[in-house]
Amino acid sequence: NAGVTQTPKFRILKIGQSMTLQCTQDMNHNYMYWYRQDPGMGLKLIYYSVGAGITDKGEVPNGYNVSRSTTEDFPLRLELAAPSQTSVYFCASLWGASDTQYFGPGTRLTVL
Amino acid sequence: QKEVEQNSGPLSVPEGAIASLNCTYSDRGSQSFFWYRQYSGKSPELIMSIYSNGDKEDGRFTAQLNKASQYVSLLIRDSQPSDSATYLCAVTGTGTASKLTFGTGTRLQVTL
Numbered sequence: 001n002a003g004v005t006q007t008p009k010f011r012i013l014k015i016g017q018s019m020t021l022q023c024t025q026d027m028n029h030n031y032m033y034w035y036r037q038d039p040g041m042g043l044k045l046i047y048y049s050v051g052a053g054i055t056d057k058g059e060v061p062n063g064y065n066v067s068r069s070t071t072e073d074f075p076l077r078l079e080l081a082a083p084s085q086t087s088v089y090f091c092a093s094l095w096g097a098s099d100t101q102y103f104g105p106g107t108r109l110t111v112l
Numbered sequence: 113q114k115e116v117e118q119n120s121g122p123l124s125v126p127e128g129a130i131a132s133l134n135c136t137y138s139d140r141g142s143q144s145f146f147w148y149r150q151y152s153g154k155s156p157e158l159i160m161s162i163y164s165n166g167d168k169e170d171g172r173f174t175a176q177l178n179k180a181s182q183y184v185s186l187l188i189r190d191s192q193p194s195d196s197a198t199y200l201c202a203v204t205g206t207g208t209a210s211k212l213t214f215g216t217g218t219r220l221q222v223t224l
Contacts, residue, residue, distance in 0.1 A: 031210060040120070042200055042214035043156070058211065090155055094210055099144055101212065103155035 001026050004104035006091050012110045013081040021076040021107050023091030031094040032074040033101065034066065036087040043090060049074055081111045118201050118215035126223050131188040133218050135201030138182070142203040145177055147186045150198045150217065160186060191222045
């Protein structure tokens with residue numbers, strides 16, 4: 001099992017550009033999450049999903065969108081990138097009967 | 113606003129000593145409590161979970177929970193240089209979907 005994979009690892013965007021951060025898990029987990037982590041800070045929840053077709057906002061959803069068309073994939077879309085979205089983005093997944101979230105390796109995004 | 117508070121550190125302990133990491137949380141409805149370890153530039157890794165008052169031991173790690181005081185701690189015995197990392201406290205509330213609220217983390221340095 002590859003676990004949780006994220007692409008790309010690094011990306012530099014210009015202000016106003018858009019991009020999609022990819023997240024895939026091969027553990028058949030029903031729950032998936034997107035977090036952002038600013039330097040020296042903890043993780044903040046952006047969006048989460050409890051299953052295919054079901055998504056909901058977390059603590060800091062503004063400027064982002066998600067979709068969950070399959071169990072495996074949970075892409076995060078940034079529209080009109082802003083410098084405030086410079087951060088490290090982590091995707092995580094969890095099987096509903098467990099309590100262990102498995103994290104992907106992260107995507108480091110810089111918006112200039 | 114649910115909050116999880118941690119001292120950012122750095123907490124410096126000599127090799128072989130006990131490291132004590134503390135965390136307080138504001139939501140009395142919090143049900144599950146976690147300690148994650150995060151090495152620089154890496155994703156968080158779950159090291160301990162605790163759900164009921166008291167102590168829970170796993171190898172060199174002991175988690176302690178006091179719901180009345182809204183306090184969680186992590187003790188690391190026989191600290192090793194490889195324990196040098198940032199330790200994130202996280203809690204889940206009364207809602208579904210196992211959403212985590214993270215503290216900002218405590219940086220631990222184990223010195224030779």
